Amino acid sequence: METSALQAFIAVAESGSFSLAGEQLHLTQPAISKRIATLETQLNARLFDRIGRQISLTEAGNTLLPKAYGILAELEDARRQLNNLKGDVGGSLSLSTSHHIGLHRLPPILRQFSRQHPEVALDIHFVDSEVAYEEVIHGQIELGIITLAPQQRARELIYSQKVWSDPLCFVVSSEHPLAHSKALTLQELSQYSAIFPGQNTFTHHIVKGLFNAHHLELTVSMTTNYLETIKMMVSIGLAWSVLPRSMLDDELSEIKLIGANLERDLGYIHHTERTLSNAARAFIDILHSNREGL
Known part of the structure; x- marks a missing residue:
């Protein structure tokens, strides 16, 4: 599972839109859709209900969202710890x-x-x-x-x-x-x-x-x-x-x-x-x- 797919999932969940998520991540809407589709295939679960132009989280999506936040936060925490070892104030x-x-x-x-x-x-x-x-x-x-x-x-x-x-x-x-x-x-x-x-x-x-x-x-x-x-x-x-x-x-x-x-x-x-x-x-x-x- 790639972090980029989780980032796309969170962006769609927060914005309620594939196009807005694409703008946020500087990606095209098809690229966002592909990442979500890949994630749904990996998890064998539908994450979003798409009714017309309305996008909403499914039960599986609501279950994944806090986990996705946690995974990305843990990775960011690890990155900070490693960067802090250098002693530099940067990034x-x-x-x-x-x-x-x-x-x-x-x-x-x-x-x-x-x-x-x-x-x-x-x-x-x-x-x-x-x-x-x-x-x-x-x-x-x-x-x-x-x-x-x-x-x-x-x-x-x-x-x-x-x-x-x-x-x-x-x-x-x-x-x-x-x-x-x-x-x-x-x-x-x-x-x-x-x-x-x-x-x-x-x-x-x-x-x-x-x-x-x-x-x-x-x-x-x-x-x-x-x-x-x-x-x-x-x-x-x-x-x-x-x-x-x-x-x-x-x-x-x-x-x-x-x-x-x-x-x-x-x-x-x-x-x-x-x-x-x-x-x-x-x-x-x-x-x-x-x-x-x-």
């Missing part, structure tokens, strides 16, 4: 980060790393923090630089380390009815609609937890996981939201709330049972040197 470093961290926190880190280790090829993915957790679990990326989960589940085999505190503030536009309020309670704020990241995001869970603690409903009129988009929609008066204090500017007015202090932890994650490459260790060293008073 490639795959990392995922959120758009917000990529824009507001990572540039000086990346600049320093690239200057110190120009021989390392950075493979950077911009994804939601929650997606980065899954990518680390499956061995798809080595490091995640993300918003850390409010509650870590031990079974996830994830090591997380806080690097930055990210204070959050409640914001509206200068034209919003709440813009000139001296102080509000959560009860008063709950009467107005909000714009928030999706329910599965860590930031949503943090704010929802605050409202739940006070037995209040959070009324969300719109959702998007892009904080810059939320800022724009708030700035034109559509609703209130919670944004990192670093994003506060003349377009937004901060709402002072009684007894409401929120912040997120930003940092890095990696798999506890995978070998870190020398490049990843060097990147982590730079992250530690930039920690904010921790």
